[in-house]
Amino acid sequence: MRTDRSLTWLVAIVVLAFVAALPMLYPGSYWQTLGLITFLFVSLSVSWNILGGYGGQISFGHGTFLGLGAFTTAAIALRTGIPPWLTIPVAGLIAMLYGLLWGYPTLRLRGPYFSIATIGVGEATRVLMINLDDLLRGIPVLKEVVRFRPLTGGASGLTLPMPADIRSYALAYYYGAFAFMLVALAVSWWIRRSRFGLALLAINMDPDAAETLGISTSRYKVMALMVSAFLVGIVGSLYAQYFLFIDPREMFSFQNSIAMVLMPIIGGVGTLWGPVLGAVVFKVVEDRLSTARLMVGSLSINLVQFNLLLYGLLLVLIILFEPGGVLGLIRRIGRSKLSLRISARFRGWV
Amino acid sequence: MSVLLECDGLIKHFGGLVAVNDVSCHARDGEIFGLIGPNGAGKTTLFRLISGVYSPTTGYILFKGRSVAGLKPHATCHRGIVSTHQIVRPFREMSVFDNVRVGAEFGRRGDRRRDVNAWTREILEFTGLAPQADRLAKNLTLAGRKRLEIARSLAADPELLLLDEVIAGLNPTEIAQTMNLILQIRARGITIIMVEHVMKAIMNLSDRIMVLNYGRKIAEGQPKEIAQNPAVIEAYLGQPFAN
Ligand SMILES: Nc1ncnc2c1ncn2[C@@H]1O[C@H](COP(=O)(O)OP(=O)(O)O)[C@@H](O)[C@H]1O
Numbered sequence: 001m002r003t004d005r006s007l008t009w010l011v012a013i014v015v016l017a018f019v020a021a022l023p024m025l026y027p028g029s030y031w032q033t034l035g036l037i038t039f040l041f042v043s044l045s046v047s048w049n050i051l052g053g054y055g056g057q058i059s060f061g062h063g064t065f066l067g068l069g070a071f072t073t074a075a076i077a078l079r080t081g082i083p084p085w086l087t088i089p090v091a092g093l094i095a096m097l098y099g100l101l102w103g104y105p106t107l108r109l110r111g112p113y114f115s116i117a118t119i120g121v122g123e124a125t126r127v128l129m130i131n132l133d134d135l136l137r138g139i140p141v142l143k144e145v146v147r148f149r150p151l152t153g154g155a156s157g158l159t160l161p162m163p164a165d166i167r168s169y170a171l172a173y174y175y176g177a178f179a180f181m182l183v184a185l186a187v188s189w190w191i192r193r194s195r196f197g198l199a200l201l202a203i204n205m206d207p208d209a210a211e212t213l214g215i216s217t218s219r220y221k222v223m224a225l226m227v228s229a230f231l232v233g234i235v236g237s238l239y240a241q242y243f244l245f246i247d248p249r250e251m252f253s254f255q256n257s258i259a260m261v262l263m264p265i266i267g268g269v270g271t272l273w274g275p276v277l278g279a280v281v282f283k284v285v286e287d288r289l290s291t292a293r294l295m296v297g298s299l300s301i302n303l304v305q306f307n308l309l310l311y312g313l314l315l316v317l318i319i320l321f322e323p324g325g326v327l328g329l330i331r332r333i334g335r336s337k338l339s340l341r342i343s344a345r346f347r348g349w350v
Numbered sequence: 351m352s353v354l355l356e357c358d359g360l361i362k363h364f365g366g367l368v369a370v371n372d373v374s375c376h377a378r379d380g381e382i383f384g385l386i387g388p389n390g391a392g393k394t395t396l397f398r399l400i401s402g403v404y405s406p407t408t409g410y411i412l413f414k415g416r417s418v419a420g421l422k423p424h425a426t427c428h429r430g431i432v433s434t435h436q437i438v439r440p441f442r443e444m445s446v447f448d449n450v451r452v453g454a455e456f457g458r459r460g461d462r463r464r465d466v467n468a469w470t471r472e473i474l475e476f477t478g479l480a481p482q483a484d485r486l487a488k489n490l491t492l493a494g495r496k497r498l499e500i501a502r503s504l505a506a507d508p509e510l511l512l513l514d515e516v517i518a519g520l521n522p523t524e525i526a527q528t529m530n531l532i533l534q535i536r537a538r539g540i541t542i543i544m545v546e547h548v549m550k551a552i553m554n555l556s557d558r559i560m561v562l563n564y565g566r567k568i569a570e571g572q573p574k575e576i577a578q579n580p581a582v583i584e585a586y587l588g589q590p591f592a593n
């Protein structure tokens with residue numbers, strides 16, 4: 001068990017060192033952007049896991065926080081001209097308040113009923129946000145808000161001003177996203193070993209028994225949603241700051257909400273490192289799929305169209321054979337005879 | 351002995367069904383109050399009204415003179431009422447220690463408890479679960495899980511403990527052990543209301559007994575009186591009953 005622990009940390013440290021050095025190895029490259037996107041997705045996965053993994057409340061509505069974080073940052077930066085990074089806490093806060101708003105009523109529902117409600121919240125939010133500017137223009141006092149500048153830009157989206165030195169800007173955000181990922185991991189790690197985490201775990205395993213023993217299940221679930229929403233909102237903000245263009249149809253899309261559910265489940269839901277692994281696997285599969293082509297006779301099929309099918313298949317396999325996800329699989333192999341023999345030879349190395 | 355819990359005119363409807371029908375009763379400080387009746391009589395429902403899982407259709411529930419009717423279970427727990435579940439509900443993937451720690455952390459005075467782990471260990475020792483502390487709850491025997499149910503509730507530091515059939519399904523040795531544990535819990539100053547079908551246990555342990563039938567109270571008194579009450583014999587004792 002101890003070797004298992006220190007091995008995890010060793011792997012983590014090697015990976016972190018590589019990631020930190022990547023921009024030096026391939027300056028300003030495709031790899032740097034892919035790295036940044038991976039950090040953001042790992043952060044999403046880890047943040048979703050606080051409510052969904054620890055607390056067992058499967059939310060399909062986390063796309064709302066991603067979108068709100070992004071548009072809060074864009075709307076403030078475009079109106080005031082202050083540096084976008086200053087809006088990060090506000091973006092997190094707005095997402096968190098929105099989480100309180102829809103979490104309080106929906107978290108009274110149990111299991112699949114909660115999940116279904118979150119799909120509704122996500123879709124309603126998306127439609128609202130796409131039409132927000134038009135909507136506000138029709139309301140007497142509120143129309144002043146969008147008189148000179150749109151809030152979401154509807155079908156055309158919002159564009160942030162280009163920074164002067166694009167290369168150092170990109171590099172700063174690469175490390176910024178990396179640092180934020182570490183923050184999300186630290187929050188997740190802290191929650192897992194805290195009193196708060198014990199409450200979430202108890203609620204996950206048996207909400208009625210948890211109530212009986214003095215846990216205010218609704219309070220802890222709402223708190224977990226708010227923490228999770230705060231972090232996801234910040235990811236949205238970082239996304240907007242890096243890519244400088246955001247479209248409400250994309251930011252609030254169901255695809256994003258689904259990705260946040262899939263990643264932790266693929267990697268190992270309810271664990272610290274599972275969601276990290278899941279996000280990496282998810283991004284790699286997506287990246288490979290976007291270029292892969294299947295030749296059937298003279299027909300060349302683009303595999304991107306099949307990504308949902310593939311994820312669906314992966315999900316079914318995981319639920320049937322290894323509910324612990326990739327991490328569960330690794331642990332299972334780790335406990336098998338072969339690895340016991342190997343680790344017996346290398347005991348004391350780590 | 352002063353009255354700790356007082357129920358007055360409690361009624362609980364489930365649609366057209368009246369599960370608890372105009373029940374009034376009380377439990378005195380430090381006593382063991384027995385609750386018997388055929389299956390479906392409304393015993394578990396009465397427990398759930400007291401612990402806050404359901405709120406009564408009408409009626410009062412006073413605990414230490416204050417109303418607790420309509421409070422959520424976590425709130426009644428913080429006031430000092432903790433209930434076990436007739437069908438045991440351990441946190442299956444947690445260790446026995448962590449199961450008990452949940453009660454210690456979140457039960458009455460849990461947020462002010464300075465050494466949660468010490469209190470958890472004390473409860474594990476007291477209930478005899480200490481040797482199994484590291485096992486996962488799902489790997490315990492039925493007797494072990496029933497004991498865990500009691501241990502976890504005790505860790506929440508109740509003044510009133512509601513025990514719902516914690517003896518049913520145990521073998522004679524385990525029955526004797528659990529009866530002994532119940533007496534020790536009372537000796538800690540905790541008031542107990544217990545539902546039980548095992549007559550030997552309920553008759554020996556209870557200071558007073560109340561009998562429910564079809565949601566109504568049909569008798570109340572000392573065990574001796576209950577055993578000789580014609581209405582009780584008619585409704586319950588004289589007939590074969592299953593668990
Ligand atoms: N949540 C519920 N919804 C509908 N009916 C219920 C519910 N809980 C209990 N009942 C009904 O109320 C009656 C009393 O049940 P219960 O209190 O469990 O009896 P006991 O514990 O004495 O065996 C039964 O007829 C049962 O079917």
Ligand SMILES: [Mg+2]
Nearest residue numbers: 393394395436
């Ligand atoms: Mg019952």
